[in-house]
Structures are given as C-alpha cells and as structure tokens.
Amino acid sequence: MASTDHEDGTAATRPRRGRGDKAAAIAHAACEVFGRDGYTRASIDTIAAEAGASTRTLYNHFPGGKAELFRSVMQWSAGQVRDEQLVRLRKFLDPQRPPRPEDLERDLLALARAWVALMTDFRDHFALVRHIHGEAGHVPPEVLDAWQEAGPRRVSRELTVVMAALADHGLLDVHGNPAQATAHFMALISAEIAQRSYWGVIPLPPEETDRITAVGVQTFLRAYGAAGRPR
Amino acid sequence: MASTDHEDGTAATRPRRGRGDKAAAIAHAACEVFGRDGYTRASIDTIAAEAGASTRTLYNHFPGGKAELFRSVMQWSAGQVRDEQLVRLRKFLDPQRPPRPEDLERDLLALARAWVALMTDFRDHFALVRHIHGEAGHVPPEVLDAWQEAGPRRVSRELTVVMAALADHGLLDVHGNPAQATAHFMALISAEIAQRSYWGVIPLPPEETDRITAVGVQTFLRAYGAAGRPR
C-alpha cells in the first residue's frame, strides 16, 4: 500500500532504506486508529505516534494527506481480508471437487466458522468497515465502488461460483439464482452475530457464535438443500 | 425527547411558550445533522442553524452539551422508528388472528415490504444508526444497551411473539426457537438491501428492493414453512 509499491503488491525496484519500512508501519497504525476512532476523530499525530514515526514522515509518504491515507488504508485493508477470505473459501470448498452429499453440511459449517472468525482475526479491518458505512456519504462514490469491488464483491462472486457448482452437482437447489443463495448464506451466518456483538465491539462468547453459525447453516440448507435431500 | 417532556412522551404541565417548540426542532435537526455528518464532524452551530435556533438556546435545552444531545437523539429516534415498526407489524400480522395458510406468504411479504420501506421513510434515523455502529466504541455501554433495548430488541421480541403464534397455529415450523426465526427473517429481508444500497446512501431501484424482499420471504418460508406445507 505504500506509495512506492506497485498495485500487484510487489515491492518497487528500490529496496527499503529506513529500518522496517515506515510506510507499512504507518498504514498498519492508520488502520488501527481509523478503525478505533473513525475518520474525523482520528488525528494524524496519533497515527504517526502509533506508527513510531514523525508527522512529517507521514506526509512524505502520503502527500495527499489524511484523505489519501484513509483511501489507501481502505483498499489495503480490504485486500488483506479478501485474500484471507478466499484462502479459507478454497480450503473448505473447491468448485472442482464437490464434497460428498453427507459432507456438505460439515464443509459449509467449516467455511462459515472460518469466515465468522475473520471478525475477530481482523478486528481492525471490520472496525474500519463500520466507519466506512457511516462515512459513506462523505466518501466519493467511485472510491466507495472501488473498495466494494476490491473486497466484498470479489468474494461474493467467488462464493457464487461455488454455489453454482454445488447446484450443478445436485447438492444444492439454488432456484436459478446462485448469487441470491450466496447473499442469503452470508446474511444467515453473520447478520445476527454482527448485531448481537454490537458490531464487534463487545464480542459474543465463542459458544454463542458457534451456535448461531451452526443454526445459520442448517437454516440455509433447509432453504437451499437439494430437493431430494430435505432436512 | 425535550428535557421538559416526561419519559412517556406526554408534554409536561407547562405548555410551550416559544413559537413551535424549539426543543423538538433542535432534536429533529440534530438527528439529521448527526446522521449526515456523524458525531464528531457534526457541529453544534450547524445543528442550531438547521433548527432555526441560536447556539445558546441549544445549550439551554441540553445543558449536557453535545454528548447529551447525541444520547437524547439516539433514544428519541429509536423510539420513533420502533413505534412505527410495531404499528406496521400489527397491521399485517396479529398474533390473536393468524392468517389463513394460503395468505401467510402474502402477509409476511406485506410486512417485509413495509419494514424495508422504513429505510427510506426514516432515512435520517438509519443514517444515525450507521454512525452509532461506528462510534460504538466511544459510546458508554449502558447507553448502547438502553438504545438497543428501546429500539431493535423490543421489536424483535414482538416479532418473536408473532412467530411463536404462527408456529402454534401450525403455519410455521420454528424448530423450537422462534427468536432464531425472527433473526433469520430480518436478515433475509434486509441484509442484502443494506449492503447493496451502500447502507442507504445510494438507494436501490424500487423493483430491485421489491425483488430482494420477495425472494427473502420465499427463502424464509422454505426454511421455516410448516412441515406439512413445504414450498
């Protein structure tokens, strides 16, 4: 995410000079502070201090100032989580190799649990996302769109492919709309947890998140299970 | 919500002096400005100006300053929407008089549409809610809890009663957990709309919200329809 990185994430030709890449430290700290305090309340000085850098260094790396820093952090953070989300998706559900029917619920549940765990594994990111929701009216629409495209939408499309594959193999009945099944799957496994945990501020006990996730998957399968295998 | 109102909402003994109840105007404006700009970005002067009042008058009505004003607006706004939500719930689903089986989907869909319409009918409130989600870490937990109790939780409980009644009459199979069915119903009809519309900032075309709502209700019924009447 540093201004000297290429968009594919590989480091630029010039290797880092300063000890330990100040730009990355600033990005990390900015994610934490923006997530904790929100765009307006977060102060540049706090971010710089938390990154162990000086204010001037921050402006050297992000000449666009606070606004550009926020946009950069949005994209960077969304990419991080999206990558991890896709890793976990492919780990439990390979479109090429569908599970045996009796393993479908087990695999869906494993995926759901792994995804819900992201909320605590990437606490800063999801805090940032909540603030983005609030600030949406103050973020340029194209930035908002780029963020959704880099993060949530790409994941949705990938899961939709899996849903379609499962339907093709007769494991699910998506009623002609795998994208809809995807949206409903996500809603059923995460909406209640988000609300009950005050959007991650006060985490639920693990047993409770496990229970909600399991019931969400069961409900999803009652609605989308293959016609021949109703629960 | 004015400091001279009683908590049940009836006006205090002393009738209003000033033309048109400045306190209410301030509350209304505060809801709009807090919703648009968030707690930190919103300025007292802007709120007062938008209410057609002076800054000093605002402080006379809300001696606690900005923080108290925000808390008051949270509660007031949540109460307004909760009341309207309950009105619409009772309009379409009376626990005493369950619908005929063939009308169940029609009534659930009418309720879902009426509830989803709240997002545009009370745009300011939901904008405020988004900011509350972001600011949750900066709101005292007891205030957060009072807000949830005054608003969303009370509505959930009421819908849960209806779900239980429908199950009692054999119209639904809630699998022993009507509260869970309630949470899933809400998630299925609103989660995707919230996400796709950028949380209300860029409204979806009405046909699209209608479609999503209808599919959400159908999916809910596939998962929770009475065993004897699968779709």
Place this chain on the structure above:
DNA sequence: TAGTTTCTACAACGACCGTTGTAATCTACC
C-alpha cells in the same frame, strides 16, 4: 569516508469547534 536519502524534532499558521457569559430583544400571559 563521502554522499545521498530518510527520518526527526520543533515551531508555526490558520481554521474550526465546544462552551460560556452578557446584555438586549421578543413573546406569551395577567
């Protein structure tokens, strides 16, 4: 070691904001 780049401390600037005090004006009621 010399040179180049990065980083830091420090100060300063203009702007905005929350809050309070004061004195004048307005409005409703007797």
Place this chain on the structure above:
DNA sequence: GGTAGATTACAACGGTCGTTGTAGAAACTA
C-alpha cells in the same frame, strides 16, 4: 401595559487539528 421566561446576537476563551517549512540527525550506499 407590565412582567417573566424564552430567545437572540455577539464576543471571547482554550483547545485541537491538518498542514507546511526548516534545519539537523541518522541510516544506508558506494
């Protein structure tokens, strides 16, 4: 008309914040 309470305009305060400039220290390269 007089009175009491509500409302107003206005100024002022201390504080925070985003941003920039400057000069020197530090770290890396050749």
